[in-house]
Amino acid sequence: MVTTFPVLTVMTALPLAGAAVILLLGDRLARWIALATTLIVCAVSVPLYLDFDKSSGALQFVESVPWIRSWNVVYGMGVDGISLPFVFLSTVISVLCVGASWTAVQVRVREFYAALLFAETAMIGLFAATNLFLFYVFWELMLVPVFLLIGVWGGPDRIYASIKFLLFTLGGSVLMLVGLIALLVATGTLDFQALAKTRLAPDLQAWLFVAFSAAFAVKVPMFPVHTWLPDAHTEAPTAGSVILAGILLKMGGYGLLRIALPILPDAVQLFHRPMLLLSAIAIVYGAYVTLAQTDVKRLIAYSSISHMGFVTLGIFTLNRSGVEGAILQMINHGIVTGALFLCVGMIYERTHTRDIAEYGGLSKLAPVYSTFLAVFCLAAAGFPGLNSFVGEFLIISGAFKTWLWLGAATIWGVALGTTYMLWLYYRMVMGDARPRFQQLRLDLNAREVATLVPLAVLALVIGLYPESVLGFLRTSVGQLLMSASGSGVIAGRP
Amino acid sequence: MRDLVLLLPELVLAGTALVLILTARHLTRPRSVAACVVVAAMAAIFSGWAFSPEASRIGFGGTIASDGYARFFDVLFAATLALAALLSVRYLETERVPPAEYYALLLLASTGMMLAASAADLLILYLGLELMILCAYVLVGIAVNRPISNEAALKYFLLGSFASALLLYGIALVYGVTGATDFAAISSAIAERNLAGHPLMLAGVALMAGGLAFKIAAVPFHAWAPDVYQGASAPVAAFLAAGSKAASLAALVRVCLSAFGPEQRIWSEILVGLAVLSMVVGSLLAIPQSNMKRLLAYSSIAHVGYALLGLIPGTPEGASATITYAFIYSFMTLGAFGVVIGLGERGEDLVAYRGLAATAPGTAALMFLFLLSLTGIPPTAGFAAKFAVILSAVRAGHVSLAVVAVLCSVVSAFFYLRVAVLMYMTDPQGAAPGRLPAAVSAALAVAAAVIIIGGLFPDTFAAWTVPPSSRTMHTETGKALIGGH
Numbered sequence: 001m002v003t004t005f006p007v008l009t010v011m012t013a014l015p016l017a018g019a020a021v022i023l024l025l026g027d028r029l030a031r032w033i034a035l036a037t038t039l040i041v042c043a044v045s046v047p048l049y050l051d052f053d054k055s056s057g058a059l060q061f062v063e064s065v066p067w068i069r070s071w072n073v074v075y076g077m078g079v080d081g082i083s084l085p086f087v088f089l090s091t092v093i094s095v096l097c098v099g100a101s102w103t104a105v106q107v108r109v110r111e112f113y114a115a116l117l118f119a120e121t122a123m124i125g126l127f128a129a130t131n132l133f134l135f136y137v138f139w140e141l142m143l144v145p146v147f148l149l150i151g152v153w154g155g156p157d158r159i160y161a162s163i164k165f166l167l168f169t170l171g172g173s174v175l176m177l178v179g180l181i182a183l184l185v186a187t188g189t190l191d192f193q194a195l196a197k198t199r200l201a202p203d204l205q206a207w208l209f210v211a212f213s214a215a216f217a218v219k220v221p222m223f224p225v226h227t228w229l230p231d232a233h234t235e236a237p238t239a240g241s242v243i244l245a246g247i248l249l250k251m252g253g254y255g256l257l258r259i260a261l262p263i264l265p266d267a268v269q270l271f272h273r274p275m276l277l278l279s280a281i282a283i284v285y286g287a288y289v290t291l292a293q294t295d296v297k298r299l300i301a302y303s304s305i306s307h308m309g310f311v312t313l314g315i316f317t318l319n320r321s322g323v324e325g326a327i328l329q330m331i332n333h334g335i336v337t338g339a340l341f342l343c344v345g346m347i348y349e350r351t352h353t354r355d356i357a358e359y360g361g362l363s364k365l366a367p368v369y370s371t372f373l374a375v376f377c378l379a380a381a382g383f384p385g386l387n388s389f390v391g392e393f394l395i396i397s398g399a400f401k402t403w404l405w406l407g408a409a410t411i412w413g414v415a416l417g418t419t420y421m422l423w424l425y426y427r428m429v430m431g432d433a434r435p436r437f438q439q440l441r442l443d444l445n446a447r448e449v450a451t452l453v454p455l456a457v458l459a460l461v462i463g464l465y466p467e468s469v470l471g472f473l474r475t476s477v478g479q480l481l482m483s484a485s486g487s488g489v490i491a492g493r494p
Numbered sequence: 495m496r497d498l499v500l501l502l503p504e505l506v507l508a509g510t511a512l513v514l515i516l517t518a519r520h521l522t523r524p525r526s527v528a529a530c531v532v533v534a535a536m537a538a539i540f541s542g543w544a545f546s547p548e549a550s551r552i553g554f555g556g557t558i559a560s561d562g563y564a565r566f567f568d569v570l571f572a573a574t575l576a577l578a579a580l581l582s583v584r585y586l587e588t589e590r591v592p593p594a595e596y597y598a599l600l601l602l603a604s605t606g607m608m609l610a611a612s613a614a615d616l617l618i619l620y621l622g623l624e625l626m627i628l629c630a631y632v633l634v635g636i637a638v639n640r641p642i643s644n645e646a647a648l649k650y651f652l653l654g655s656f657a658s659a660l661l662l663y664g665i666a667l668v669y670g671v672t673g674a675t676d677f678a679a680i681s682s683a684i685a686e687r688n689l690a691g692h693p694l695m696l697a698g699v700a701l702m703a704g705g706l707a708f709k710i711a712a713v714p715f716h717a718w719a720p721d722v723y724q725g726a727s728a729p730v731a732a733f734l735a736a737g738s739k740a741a742s743l744a745a746l747v748r749v750c751l752s753a754f755g756p757e758q759r760i761w762s763e764i765l766v767g768l769a770v771l772s773m774v775v776g777s778l779l780a781i782p783q784s785n786m787k788r789l790l791a792y793s794s795i796a797h798v799g800y801a802l803l804g805l806i807p808g809t810p811e812g813a814s815a816t817i818t819y820a821f822i823y824s825f826m827t828l829g830a831f832g833v834v835i836g837l838g839e840r841g842e843d844l845v846a847y848r849g850l851a852a853t854a855p856g857t858a859a860l861m862f863l864f865l866l867s868l869t870g871i872p873p874t875a876g877f878a879a880k881f882a883v884i885l886s887a888v889r890a891g892h893v894s895l896a897v898v899a900v901l902c903s904v905v906s907a908f909f910y911l912r913v914a915v916l917m918y919m920t921d922p923q924g925a926a927p928g929r930l931p932a933a934v935s936a937a938l939a940v941a942a943a944v945i946i947i948g949g950l951f952p953d954t955f956a957a958w959t960v961p962p963s964s965r966t967m968h969t970e971t972g973k974a975l976i977g978g979h
Contacts, residue, residue, distance in 0.1 A: 068952050071885070111851070137872040144871065147911070151919040159919050163911070170907050174900035181881070181888045181896065 006063045007047060008077040008128040011087070014041050015094070015117035015124075022117070027109040031102055034113035038095040038120065045091050052084060054471055057479035059130055059193070068133075072189055076130035081476030082257055082327060083127045085469055086250060089334045090123040092454065093246040097239035099451035100342050104238055104349055105153060112153055116239060119145040123247045127254065132180050132190040135258070139176075139215075139251065143169055146248060149240035150232055161228075161235035168228040172218030179211030183263075196262040196483050202270075209267035212259055213275075219252030222275075222312055223282040226305050233301035234354075238345025241297065245304055246338035250330045253311050257327070261315070261484040268318070268484060275316040276402070280409040282309030287416035291423075296354045299424060300340045303380065306413060307333050313410065314395035318484060322398025323477050328469055329391030332379075332462065336388055339376045339455040343369070346448050350440050356424065361433030366442040370429045372452045379459045381421040382414055387462035497553035499545050500560040503538035503568045504608045507575070510534035511601035518594035524586035527593040528579045528933065531601060535576035538608075542568040556676050557615035559748075562960035563817070564612035567744045569958070570821050571611070573940075574737040575604040577828050580937040581835050582729040589637055589727070596636060600733065603629035607741035616665045616675040616753070619745050623661070623709060626741055627654050630734055634726040646725020653708070653718045661705025667698030668753075677753040684756040699757055702749065703764045709742035712802065713771035716795045720783075723791035728841065731787055732831030735794045736824035743798070743820045747805055747813050748962045758808040765806050770898055772799030777905040784844050786834050789909060790827060793868060796906055797823050800899055804883040807890030813961035815882035821955060822867075822879040822948055829864040829941035833857055836930040836938070847913055849922025857930060858917045860938050865910040867945045870903050875948030882952070 018037030022030045052060060059078035067075040079087060097116055105112045119142060126138035143166060151162030184190055187198050200208070218225045229249075233241050261268055286306030293299035311333070314326030347362070347369065348354055363370040379386040392414060400407035444452070462469055498505070510530065514521065521527050542565050550561035578600060586593050606625030613619035631654065635647025669675050671694045672683035689695050708715040723731040750761050776796030783789040801823065804816030833841070836857060840846035851858040867876030880903065884896045930938070947954055 070953055070956050071881075108852070111855075140872045140877075144866065148918060151915060159915055162919070163908070163915065166911060167904060167908060171901075171904045174904055175897070177881075178884070178888070178893070178896045178900055181885050182893065184885065185888050 006077070007044060008061055008079065008087075008124070009063055011041050011044055011091070012077070012121055012125040012128065014044065015120040019114040019117040019121075022110050022114050025110075030110045030113045031098065034098045034117060035095070037117060038091070038098050041120065041124070042091045042095060045087065048079065048084065048087065052079075052081075052472065054081065055475060057081065057475040062130070064130075071133070071184065073133045074131060074191070075134065076191065077125075077128045077134075078130045079128055081472045081474065082480065083254070084472050085327065085331050086127040086247075086254055087124055089250070089331055090120065090127060090247055092458075093242060093334065093338055094120040094123075096338070096342065096451050096454065097242050099447060100242065100345055101237065101239045102447055104345060108152065112149075115145040115148050115152075116243075119149070119243055123243075123251075126251060130192055132183065132192065132195070132259065135255075136173075136177065136180055139173060139255075142248065142251070143173075146240065146243065149243070150236045153237040154235040154240065156235075157231065158235045161231040164228045165232040168218050168225065172215040172225070175211040176215035179208045182208060182211070192258060192262070198263075200264070200266075202266045205264045205267035206270055209260060209264045209271055212255065212264070213271070216252040216255040216260070217278075219255070220249060220308050220312055221252070221305065223278045223285065223305075223309070226282070226286075229305060230298055230301045233304070233341075234295065234297045238341060238348075241301075241341040241345070242338045245300075245341055246334040249304065249308055250334060253308070253315065253326065253330050256312070256315050257323070257480065261318075261480055265484045268316075272316040272318060276313060276406060279309045279313035279316065280406060282306065283313065283413035284409055284416070287413050287420065290420045291416065294356055296344050296356055296359075296424070296428070297341070297348075298354075299356070299420065300337060300344065303417070303420065304333070304337055306417060307337065307380075310392060310395050310410065310413065313406070314398055317395075317398040317402045317406075318481065319398050319401050320477060320481060321394045321401070323481065324470060324473055325391050325394025325396075325398055327473055327477070328462070328466065329388065329395060331469055332387040332391045332459075335455050335458050335462075336376055336379045339372075339452060339459070340380060342451060342455070343373050343376060346444060347442070350442055351437060356427050358434065359428040360431040361437075362429045362442065364433045365437055365440075366444070368444050368449065369442065372444070372449075372456060373425060373429060375456050375459065377421045377425045379463070381418040385460075385463050387459045387466075389463060390466040497558070500551065500553040500558055500612075502541040502545050503572065504605045504612075506534055506538045506541055507572075507601045507605045507608070511598040511605070514594045514598040514601070518592065518598075521594040522592075524583045524593040525933075527597050528583045531579040531597050532576045534601065535572040535579070535604075538572040539569050542572075552614055556678070557613070557618045558609075559612050559614035559962070561962065562958070563744075563748065563962040564608075566817065566821075566958045566960065567611035567740070568608050570740055570824060571604045571607040571737055574733065574740070574824050574828065575600060577832075577937045577940060578729055578733040578737070580933040581732055581828070581832055582727075583933045584838075584931045585727050585729050585835065591636055596633070599629040599633050599636075603633070603733070604737065607737055607744075610741045611744035611748070613745065613748070614677050614752070616668065616677070616680075616749075619749065620658075620662060620665060623742065623745060624658060626738055627658070627709070630730075630738055633730045633733070634722055636730070637727060640725075642725045643727070644725075646722045649725075650718055650722045657705045657708030657715065659705075660701050660708070664698045664701030664703075664705060667694050667701065671695045671698065677749070680753045681755050684754070690756050690760075695757070696760060699754060699760055700764065703761060703768075706742055706746045706749070707768055710739055710746065710798045711791075711795050712768040712798050713775040713795060716772065716775070719795055720788045720791040723787045723794075724785055724842075728787060728831055728835045731790070732828050732835070735790065735827045735831065739794060739798065740820040740824050743801060743816065747816055750805060751808065751810075751813055752962050755808070762806045762808055765802050766892070766895065769799045769802035769806065770895065772796060772802070773899055773902040774799075777902040777909075780906065780909045783909070786842050786844055786847075786913075787831075789844070789913075790830055790834075793906065793910070794823075794827060796902060797827075797868075799902070800880060800883055803887040803892075803895060803899060806892060806895070807886055809886065809890070810961040812883075812886035812890070814956075814959040815879075815886045817961070818955055818959045819879040819883050821959065822875045822944070825941045825944040825948075826864055826867045826876055829938055829945065830861065830868065832934055832938045832941060833861040833864065836934040837927050840924070840927070844913065844916060845923060846927070847916040848920045850917040850927070853922050853926035857927070860942055861917060862914055863942055863945060865914055867949070869907045869910045873949040875945045875952070878949055878952035
């Protein structure tokens with residue numbers, strides 16, 4: 001599928017250009033330019049999905065230009081079946097973030113949308129990068145706009161949250177930098193495909209795995225390094241939370257799939273059991289902590305830890321259903337948790353409280369809102385017919401194939417997940433309407449409905465026809481597992 | 495006579511300085527003198543590139559090297575001189591410092607830096623560094639009515655002369671053992687007469703390392719830097735942080751590679767200690783600072799640690815990574831100091847940065863860029879520079895050094911981005927800062943351009959950052975010695 005039009009570069013560069021225009025033109029047009037830019041990026045991306053050859057596991061839409069000769073680095077862009085869904089998610093989430101911030105952001109409007117578009121550039125670039133250097137550049141680049149989004153437009157504790165976010169993620173990613181440099185010294189290349197073909201010494205692999213998974217684990221976040229997430233998600237403005245939940249967390253999982261599995265297969269065999277254990281802890285512990293939350297946004301933030309535990313668990317089962325489920329679940333989590341953060345943001349704009357105890361009876365005051373919330377809560381709880389069910393099902397079956405008790409932990413996590421989501425819904429929507437909300441216009445306006453509808457449709461479509469995403473993945477995942485088990489050890493069977 | 499061409503950039507600067515001193519009575523407007531200095535700096539760059547022989551050459555009886563390395567530093571020092579000249583204009587206007595003397599000192603200091611970078615002989619190296627630092631003492635204390643400046647100048651002078659004495663003592667010991675002050679001769683004498691482990695030789699190397707470590711402000715020879723930077727006016731501090739540090743690094747790199755090549759094991763161990771201590775101490779001590787100049791002083795201490803990483807392996811690639819680092823660091827720190835200067839009186843205090851993004855978005859954005867580059871976030875030049883030095887450290891097997899370096903850069907992110915937090919995430923306090931003076935804007939634009947271009951296309955400077963080659967350094971004596979070997 002050779003194309004002369006550098007579609008990925010255009011998609012990456014367009015938001016940057018949009019950001020520049022916004023900074024030049026000022027506050028008045030900022031929203032519209034941001035909306036136009038993100039929509040154009042979506043439009044430009046259409047040929048990606050239409051012309052993508054699902055039967056090939058190779059990189060497609062490849063662009064390659066020599067960049068830094070002294071380090072043998074090229075500017076390389078391309079997508080395969082694993083990265084394509086993430087590119088799609090990034091473009092969609094960006095549009096919705098613009099929609100969600102339309103009235104919520106009233107100060108420094110121009111800088112806000114510029115930061116948002118800057119983040120879109122980093123997201124698309126990261127998922128389209130075909131070498132580790134470019135990947136790292138976009139990885140670090142992403143920190144800057146998110147740091148500003150949390151710190152400038154966030155809640156009362158925004159400064160603490162933004163610095164904590166930055167130091168945690170930077171601490172992880174500088175270790176990746178050392179790993180990257182060690183890889184460059186050992187192999188002389190940073191190209192993902194070339195690296196996947198190289199067999200490194202097992203010792204080196206183990207060290208590199210530690211370095212890289214430090215970066216990825218912080219981003220995902222995995223169990224002991226998750227503490228930045230509740231603060232960052234809670235304090236961030238709605239669009240920031242959506243980007244964090246929708247894309248930023250996925251960068252960690254994507255990194256594991258793109259770097260750890262294919263390039264460090266021996267180390268993955270060595271470390272996959274501890275990683276499975278940490279994932280299982282994240283699922284169960286995250287779910288219990290979620291149950292204890294009284295703040296809506298914090299509750300959803302903690303539920304992310306549990307949900308991302310499913311993702312890392314799926315990845316480290318190292319079998320087909322687990323890995324496919326993990327990728328699908330990352331997309332699902334981006335859609336559903338993004339939507340939940342949007343819902344929280346929308347109601348918060350009206351009530352100015354995030355305390356669950358102050359809510360109740362929204363079904364009478366805001367029927368449309370309650371319907372959307374129902375859809376997304378059910379989706380998050382893994383209700384059949386909606387998207388997360390498929391992902392969780394695949395991961396759980398992968399887990400059972402690996403270890404019985406692992407499957408048991410996931411089932412437990414699902415049960416707890418259903419509990420906290422439905423309990424949240426019960427506390428907010430059911431019961432008597434709160435008198436202090438009576439005179440507020442709580443229900444959604446057309447713009448907000450338009451923001452939520454695409455996500456609801458996606459949740460339904462993926463739930464009813466998961467092949468729409470899995471179809472893209474299949475060949476690439478097969479290839480990934482081939483290279484991950486290249487060491488001769490049968491993947492997933494300890 | 496033919497050799498004079500080799501010194502053309504130095505001669506241009508020194509000549510301009512003499513003219514300025516002679517006509518000082520008639521030059522009262524800082525603006526026009528600054529323009530003069532910028533033109534002289536351009537002329538120095540031009541003469542360095544246009545008239546120097548293509549091939550590396552040694553002149554003046556084996557004391558002055560004219561190679562790509564020297565020419566690269568000529569350009570760097572001329573550029574820092576020009577930027578510092580631009581940044582000084584407003585300071586001179588408000589403080590009523592006589593402009594001609596001030597600029598003459600800047601020019602002479604830059605001449606000394608160029609000499610130090612092109613020295614092929616320990617004595618020329620010493621003379622160059624002394625010329626630089628003598629001018630620096632005066633520049634630091636040039637605001638005679640400010641007690642803090644006087645104190646800083648005195649402190650700088652006392653400690654600095656002690657360090658110069660160390661350096662000179664080291665040179666004397668090396669001369670005593672090898673019988674030469676010429677780099678090539680020293681190097682071949684060590685190799686030939688197997689002097690690598692000679693106790694006096696070791697003492698000489700250690701003393702020289704101490705003297706030079708003082709000049710680059712590496713821990714534990716760093717204590718002067720925060721006081722001097724704080725006491726000196728911001729433009730002088732910028733000039734010291736960029737130029738004098740780069741010059742001393744240039745001297746250090748050349749001495750290590752050209753003269754003490756056979757001693758690599760010894761000095762690289764010394765440098766490992768200096769680098770680790772500088773990175774750790776510099777980063778940690780920057781955290782509690784509330785004065786921007788002190789913060790940048792500690793940051794400069796940390797950065798010298800990163801720069802040394804490249805030199806430790808003693809390879810040509812590593813050396814060029816180190817000098818690239820010196821180059822890029824000069825522009826980053828000049829940029830950051832430029833913002834401090836642009837904010838005027840209040841720029842020193844961290845409080846002045848509160849809400850800067852709201853009151854002066856352009857200035858804040860530039861500062862943010864410089865801070866990101868100092869932190870080493872891609873795609874700024876600071877990242878590319880850091881990448882290169884860490885790469886050469888890892889290549890030489892110093893992985894633990896690389897880990898220390900990156901962890902220190904996380905610590906440094908904390909204090910750099912604290913300034914960003916103040917600028918972007920807090921409300922303004924006090925009056926909004928005035929517009930940036932045109933001269934400062936011009937300097938900031940140059941620095942920002944270097945940082946962006948160097949970050950997006952790290953290869954841009956690769957052709958110029960040539961390491962000093964010991965092979966081309968051989969003078970007649972050197973050749974004779976090699977031949978005899």
